[in-house]
Amino acid sequence: MSFKKITESDSKYRHLEKMSVEEILVNINNEDQSVALAVQKVIPQLEKLVQKIVEQLKLGGRLFYIGAGTSGRLGILDASECPPTFGVSSDLVNGIIAGGDHAIRYAVENAEDDTTQAWKDLLTFEINDKDVVVGIAASGTTPYVIGGLKDCQAHQIKTACITCNEGSPMSKVSDFPIEVIVGPEFVTGSSRMKAGTAQKLILNMISTSTMIQLGRVKDNKMVDMQLSNEKLKQRGAKLIMETLNVNLDKAKELLEKHGSVRKAIANETYQ
Numbered sequence: 001m002s003f004k005k006i007t008e009s010d011s012k013y014r015h016l017e018k019m020s021v022e023e024i025l026v027n028i029n030n031e032d033q034s035v036a037l038a039v040q041k042v043i044p045q046l047e048k049l050v051q052k053i054v055e056q057l058k059l060g061g062r063l064f065y066i067g068a069g070t071s072g073r074l075g076i077l078d079a080s081e082c083p084p085t086f087g088v089s090s091d092l093v094n095g096i097i098a099g100g101d102h103a104i105r106y107a108v109e110n111a112e113d114d115t116t117q118a119w120k121d122l123l124t125f126e127i128n129d130k131d132v133v134v135g136i137a138a139s140g141t142t143p144y145v146i147g148g149l150k151d152c153q154a155h156q157i158k159t160a161c162i163t164c165n166e167g168s169p170m171s172k173v174s175d176f177p178i179e180v181i182v183g184p185e186f187v188t189g190s191s192r193m194k195a196g197t198a199q200k201l202i203l204n205m206i207s208t209s210t211m212i213q214l215g216r217v218k219d220n221k222m223v224d225m226q227l228s229n230e231k232l233k234q235r236g237a238k239l240i241m242e243t244l245n246v247n248l249d250k251a252k253e254l255l256e257k258h259g260s261v262r263k264a265i266a267n268e269t270y271q
Contacts, residue, residue, distance in 0.1 A: 003167050007138050007191050009184040016187065028193070031186050035197045038182045042202075049160050049176040050206060053132050054213045056158060057092070061130030063210070064122065065095045066148050068112035070192040071136035071162075071199060072097030073104055078203040084232075086216040087224030087260070093207060096121050098144040111144065118148025127157060134206070135161040138195035140168020140179075149173040162202050164195040178202060219243075223262040227255070236261045244268055 013019075013027055053063055065075025076095030083090045098117065099108030111117070122133065133152045135145040140163035149159045150173045160176035161168075171177035180202060182194040211217060216224050221243070227233050233252075239261050241251035251264075258264040 003165070003169070005139060005141070005165055006181060006183060007164050007185070007195055008189050011184050011186055011188045013186060028186050031194055032197060035182050035194050036201065038180050039198055039201050039205075042178050042180050045176065045178050046202065046205060049134075049178065050209050050213070052158060052160075052176060053206065053210050056130055056132050057210065057214060059130050061128075061132060062091060062125075063093045063207075064125070064127070064131060064133045065093075065136055065203070066098075066118050066122070066133060066145055067096075067136035068098035068103075068142050068144050069107070070196050071138060071142070071145075074196065074199050074203060075134070075136050076104060078200075078207050082207055082211065084226045084228060085222055086211040087226055087262075088211070088214075088216065091125075094125060098142075113143050115143045115147030116151075118144050119151035122148060122152070127152070127155075129156045129158075132158045132160065135159065135170055135174065136163075136199055136203075137161070137168075137170055138164045138191035138199065140165045140170040142170070146170050146173055162199050164191065164198060218262065218265070221261070223265065224260065227260070240264050 016024065057063065065079060067075050076097055079093040079095035082088055082093040097103045099111030102108060103111060133149065135149045137145045146169055149161065149170065152159050153173055159174045160178065161170045161174040162178045163170050164180055164182050166179050166181055171179060180198045182198050185191060185193045187193065221239050225232060225236065227236055233255065237248060237251040237255050240254055241248055243265050254264040254268055258267055
């Protein structure tokens with residue numbers, strides 16, 4: 001199969017500068033509506049990946065996201081939300097970006113072109129064959145990510161990728177390639193738009209379904225969330241109130257006593 005960068009194809013829209021604000025917004029929204037349908041098509045591939053991630057994490061493994069630019073930032077965002085949302089250790093899901101932490105806020109020249117740096121970055125985490133590494137790159141051609149996945153495969157570490165081009169070089173070094181084809185961007189080549197949205201949706205699906213499978217959700221509630229601010233404490237108390245059928249003051253008392261929503265519900269249910 002010949003490789004074509006659909007993400008770089010010309011926009012279906014011309015003369016954007018002549019559009020009214022309303023026209024720009026409506027057209028962007030029209031394009032965005034196609035993204036969820038594109039993601040829907042890759043659910044069978046996502047299912048296999050999540051099953052493997054859950055299997056590896058149960059063996060003591062970890063999940064890593066590696067990427068550059070927007071893709072790297074999206075991986076870091078998803079990883080950073082797992083501890084507060086699901087109460088897991090901060091080293092269970094990890095996001096790594098080409099160029100290091102400085103690149104989260106600023107562009108780092110040529111960082112994505114280094115084919116050896118991703119493996120060096122992973123080695124700082126003592127990467128091993130229990131772990132799973134997911135490469136994220138809309139184009140599927142980012143050297144940093146391809147090099148990292150290739151090195152992982154050479155060390156028997158399971159790999160996956162999230163790309164928006166079919167048959168990309170990145171897919172060839174992925175055990176679980178996720179190719180979500182969203183088509184040309186509204187602004188030609190601006191893959192932070194539909195491609196970025198698709199990547200964010202898929203990352204949400206991967207981490208959330210994994211955490212549910214690992215038992216970090218009870219019914220539909222975040223019973224293991226970290227109570228790190230007043231808003232989350234209020235949310236936790238409300239969960240206890242609804243689950244145990246007690247008033248808010250009692251729920252707050254139980255939360256203070258047990259220190260977590262899960263412990264409060266479990267201990268009070270079986271007393």
